[in-house]
Amino acid sequence: MxxxxxxxxxxxxxxxxxxxxxxxxxxxxxxxxxxxxxxxQTKWNVNQSGVGISHTANIFDNNKHRLDGTASAAKNFNSHGLKPDQIGGRLDYNHKPSGAGAFVGADRTRGFGTDLNVGAKYNIHQSKNVGVDVTGQYGRHFGGPGGTGKPNYGVFLNAVARF
Known part of the structure; x- marks a missing residue:
C-alpha cells in the first residue's frame, strides 16, 4: 500500500x-x-551514542510552488546488526505567492513505533509591517510498547508587527 x-x-x-x-x-x-x-545538503552526526545522517534537497521549484524533501537515518552504537535504528522523512511544500505551506513527516524507531506529523500554514494578511497567519498541526504515535497514542493537534493564530 x-x-x-x-x-x-x-x-x-x-x-x-x-x-x-x-x-x-x-x-x-x-x-x-x-x-x-x-x-x-547532507549532514553527518557522530557522537558517543551513535551515528546519524540526513539529506535535504529541493524536489520541485518554479515561480509559484516549491517542494523540498528530507530523509534521515540513525544507528546506535550499542545495538546489534546493520539496519538503522531510526529512519524518517519529511516533505515541505511552499506556495510562493501567498507564503502558505504544508508539511508531512514520519519517523520510525525500531522497537518503539512511528511518529507521524502533518501541518499547514495560511497567510491571512501580509504587509510591510504586519503579518497574520493561521497554522494547524496534527501528530500521533503509532505502535511500540505503549501502543498507539492519542492524537496531538492544534490550530494557532500568529501575528507579527514591526514598529
Missing part, C-alpha cells in the same frame, strides 16, 4: 512538471525538460 501511495505521488509530481515539446529539422519531436542545479 505504501508503495502505491509513493508511486502515485511521484507520478503526480512528474505530471505537474512543465514539459515543452520541440521539433528538429527532420520533424522529430522531443520533450524538453527544464534542468536546474539546486542546493542539496
Amino acid at each position: 505504501k508503495f502505491i501511495v509513493f508511486s502515485a505521488f511521484c507520478l503526480a509530481v512528474a505530471a505537474a512538471m512543465p514539459y515543452e515539446i520541440i521539433e528538429d529539422e527532420d520533424g522529430q519531436q522531443y520533450y524538453a525538460v527544464p534542468i536546474s542545479r539546486e542546493k542539496r
